Amino acid sequence: MFALVVRFDLHDLAAATEFDRIVSALVTKIAANERGTLVYATHPVEGDPLARIFYEVYESRTALDVHEAQPWTREFLDNRDKYVRDVRVEFLSDGPAKGLPA
Template sequence: MFALVVRFDLTDQSAASKFDALVERTAAGIVEHEPGTLVYSTHPVVDEPLARVFYEVYADRAAFEAHEEQPHVKAFLAERGQYLSATRVEFLSDGPAKGLPAGPGDE
């Protein structure tokens, strides 16, 4: 598996609303066209109204790369910057998990 967590900090409430609408459009494309995207979960952060966290799990690195090439994802990447004050991306290694498909050697 290939996983990452992304934190987006938004500039203001108007930007947050527009970013959330962009995320909704993008997520619809992910659900429809990305079988290798196993988890794509987006969350507002409690007590931080201008922060969003995404948790993403892909079947493998190739599935992530295919995700990045999708038209809906390219549109998201092109548009998101105008709403953001900061972004933090953290790539994750495999670890114990519940609810995710077993990775190689986890059987």
């Protein structure tokens, strides 16, 4: 299993609205097409209307590579700077969990 957390800080409320629209469409495509993507959860941050957190869990590092090669993911990654002023990615080590494969 391979997991990561990504924090996006957005430019302004207009950017946040468009970012959320794009992400909603992205998650629909991921859910329909990516068997190796086990969890792809996106969240606004309470008290910070310009922040979003993604929690992503993949079967393996290879599954992440497959995810990042998909045309819908490439489009998102190639265009996110229009909306995002800062991004922070943290790769996670395995740990105790409920609801995830062992």
